[in-house]
Amino acid sequence: SIFESAVRQLPLPVCAAFGSSEKPQPVSFSSTDRVLSTKDSDAVAKQFPKTVAASGNVVLTSAGSRTTSIKGKRVAVLFSGGPAAGGHNVVCGLKRVLGAGNTLLGVKAGPKGLLEGSLFEISDADVDFVLNTGGFNFLGSDRTKIKSDAQFAQVRETCIKHNLDAIVVVGGDDSNTNAAVLAESLFRGVKADGSGVQVIGVPKTIDGDLQLGDLLAISFGFDTATRIYSEMVGNILQDTSSSLKYWHFVKLMGRSASHVALEVALQTKPAITIISEEVSSRKMSLASIIDSIAKIVVERSHKGMNYGVLLAPEGLIEFIPEMNAMIAELNDVLAHEATAFAAVADDAKAAFVESKLSADNAKLLASLPHYIVAMLLAERDSHGNLQVSLIPTEQLLIDMTKARVKELDAKVPFAAHSHFLGYEGRCGAPTLFDAAYTYNLGLTAGSLILDGHSGYMATITGLTSGGVPQAIPLAGLLNIERRHGQDEFVIEKALVRMDSPAMKFFASRRDEWAASDLFASPGPRQFWGPTTHQQPISVALNSGSKS
Numbered sequence: 001s002i003f004e005s006a007v008r009q010l011p012l013p014v015c016a017a018f019g020s021s022e023k024p025q026p027v028s029f030s031s032t033d034r035v036l037s038t039k040d041s042d043a044v045a046k047q048f049p050k051t052v053a054a055s056g057n058v059v060l061t062s063a064g065s066r067t068t069s070i071k072g073k074r075v076a077v078l079f080s081g082g083p084a085a086g087g088h089n090v091v092c093g094l095k096r097v098l099g100a101g102n103t104l105l106g107v108k109a110g111p112k113g114l115l116e117g118s119l120f121e122i123s124d125a126d127v128d129f130v131l132n133t134g135g136f137n138f139l140g141s142d143r144t145k146i147k148s149d150a151q152f153a154q155v156r157e158t159c160i161k162h163n164l165d166a167i168v169v170v171g172g173d174d175s176n177t178n179a180a181v182l183a184e185s186l187f188r189g190v191k192a193d194g195s196g197v198q199v200i201g202v203p204k205t206i207d208g209d210l211q212l213g214d215l216l217a218i219s220f221g222f223d224t225a226t227r228i229y230s231e232m233v234g235n236i237l238q239d240t241s242s243s244l245k246y247w248h249f250v251k252l253m254g255r256s257a258s259h260v261a262l263e264v265a266l267q268t269k270p271a272i273t274i275i276s277e278e279v280s281s282r283k284m285s286l287a288s289i290i291d292s293i294a295k296i297v298v299e300r301s302h303k304g305m306n307y308g309v310l311l312a313p314e315g316l317i318e319f320i321p322e323m324n325a326m327i328a329e330l331n332d333v334l335a336h337e338a339t340a341f342a343a344v345a346d347d348a349k350a351a352f353v354e355s356k357l358s359a360d361n362a363k364l365l366a367s368l369p370h371y372i373v374a375m376l377l378a379e380r381d382s383h384g385n386l387q388v389s390l391i392p393t394e395q396l397l398i399d400m401t402k403a404r405v406k407e408l409d410a411k412v413p414f415a416a417h418s419h420f421l422g423y424e425g426r427c428g429a430p431t432l433f434d435a436a437y438t439y440n441l442g443l444t445a446g447s448l449i450l451d452g453h454s455g456y457m458a459t460i461t462g463l464t465s466g467g468v469p470q471a472i473p474l475a476g477l478l479n480i481e482r483r484h485g486q487d488e489f490v491i492e493k494a495l496v497r498m499d500s501p502a503m504k505f506f507a508s509r510r511d512e513w514a515a516s517d518l519f520a521s522p523g524p525r526q527f528w529g530p531t532t533h534q535q536p537i538s539v540a541l542n543s544g545s546k547s
C-alpha cells in the first residue's frame with residue numbers, strides 16, 4: 001500500500017552505542033553490579049546449572065563498540081506466541097548488525113518450525129521489505145512449548161542440520177521461559193567440537209506483563225496495541241455520548257495482567273474500568289463487581305445519562321477469588337482426568353467435571369451460563385494457560401448487570417453492546433516508539449550473540465533518553481508456578497501493582513469519569529506530527545513522569 005511504502009522510509013533512531021541506523025556497529029558487553037534473584041533461585045540454580053554458573057545471574061550493559069569483527073556465525077530467529085507490532089524490526093536489526101559476514105536464518109511458524117527444521121536464509125531485500133510493517137507474517141508464529149526429551153533432541157537435530165551457532169527467540173513470558181530452557185539444554189556439547197548453541201530472548205507481548213522496573217520498562221507491541229484500542233474506545237465513547245442510549249462493555253486483550261485496560265482507561269477516561277489485580281487484592285466476588293457496575297449505571301441514569309462505556313480486562317475471570325479457586329481445581333481435574341474427560345460426550349462434560357470438583361466449586365461452575373462453562377472446559381494452550389481471549393466475559397457482565405440494575409431500579413433502561421478488542425491491536429504497523437525500540441532490540445540481540453553470550457534477554461534501558469543496550473539473565477527471572485496440575489519453572493508475569501503511580505493516578509480520577517462525561521478521544525496513532533513520540537501514559541507515570 002502507499003502507507004506501507006511510506007512507513008518503510010521512516011527514520012529509526014538508534015542508541016548512540018550502535019552508531020548509525022543504516023550501518024549499525026555491534027557493541028560488546030560488561031557486567032554490572034546488579035544480580036537478579038527470585039524466591040526460587042536455589043531451585044533454579046540446580047535445574048539450570050550451566051547458564052547460572054556462566055552468567056551468575058548478573059545484568060550486562062553495553063561497553064562500547066566491538067573492536068574485533070566476528071564472521072561466519074549462523075543465527076536463527078523465531079517468533080513465539082501472539083503477534084506484536086515491531087517483530088519484523090527485530091529481524092531487521094539482527095540482520096543489519098550481524099552484517100554481511102554472518103548468516104541470518106528465519107524459522108518458519110515459531111518453535112514448531114524449530115522442531116521441524118523449517119528454516120530459510122533471510123536476505124537484505126527481505127528486511128528492506130518488512131521494515132516498519134506490522135504482524136509476524138514474515139516468519140509466522142505458534143505456541144509450541146519445547147519440553148519433552150524428544151523435542152530437545154529435535155532441536156539439536158535442527159541445530160546440527162543447519163549448523164547453527166545461535167537462536168533468537170522473540171516472545172513473551174512463556175516464550176522467554178522456553179528460551180531459558182533451550183539455553184541450558186544447548187549450552188555445550190551440541191556440535192562435533194563440543195561447542196553449544198547460544199540462545200537469546202527478546203521481550204515481546206502486547207500484554208505488557210514482561211516488565212522489570214528500570215531494566216525493562218515495557219515489552220514491545222504494548223504501545224501500538226493500546227493506541228489502536230484507545231482509538232477505537234475513543235470512537236465508541238464519542239458514539240455513546242452522541243446517540244445517548246447504549247452502554248458498551250468492551251473486553252480488552254491481555255491474558256492475565258490489566259496493563260492494557262489501565263492504559264486504555266488513562267487514554268480515554270470511560271465511566272467504568274475494571275482492573276483485575278484490584279478485584280483480586282480487594283477479594284471482590286463476582287456479585288460485588290456486578291453490584292458496583294449496576295450502581296454506576298443507575299446513578300448515571302438518574303442524571304439522564306443512560307449510556308456509558310465499561311472496560312474489562314480479558315483475564316478478569318481468573319482474578320475473581322472464587323473463580324480463581326474453582327479454575328485451579330478445574331485445571332487439576334482436567335490434567336489428571338484427561339483420558340476419561342475426552343471419552344465423555346460433549347453435553348455430559350460439565351456434569352462429569354462437576355462430579356470431580358469440591359461441592360462449592362461444583363456449585364459455582366453449575367451457576368455459570370453455558371457459554372462461559374464451555375470455554376472453561378476448552379483445551380488449555382501448550383503452556384497450560386486457560387484461553388481467556390475466547391471467554392465472553394463481556395457478555396457475562398452485561399447479562400448479570402442487566403439483572404442487578406432491574407433489582408436496583410426497574411425504571412432504569414439498560415441497553416448494552418459487547419465488544420472484544422483483541423487481535424486487531426496486535427498486528428498494526430508499529431508506532432514510532434515500537435518501531436525504534438524493536439530495531440534496537442534486534443541490534444542488541446545480535447550484539448549479544450557476536451559477543452558470545454547465551455541465556456540472556458536483550459533489553460534497552462533509558463528509552464526516552466537515547467537508550468542503552470543491556471541484557472537480563474533469563475535464569476534470574478524464573479519462578480516455580482503450578483501449570484497443567486504440576487510445578488513448572490516460568491517467568492512470573494508482572495501484574496498491575498496497586499501502589500504503582502499509574503494505578504494511583506487512575507484511582508484518583510475514576511469517580512469523576514463515572515459521574516460525568518469527561519472522555520477523551522485520542523484518535524489514530526500518528527507517524528508524523530505532534531503525538532508520534534508520546535509514550536504510553538502508564539509507562540511514563542511508572543517511570544516517574546509527573547504529567
Ligand code: FBP
Nearest residue numbers: 081082172205206207253254255389
Ligand atoms: P503473548 O503472551 O504470546 O504475547 O500473547 C498475548 C495474547 O495476545 C494474549 O493477550 C491473548 O490472551 C492471547 O495472546 C491470545 O492467544 P491466541 O493468539 O493463541 O488466541
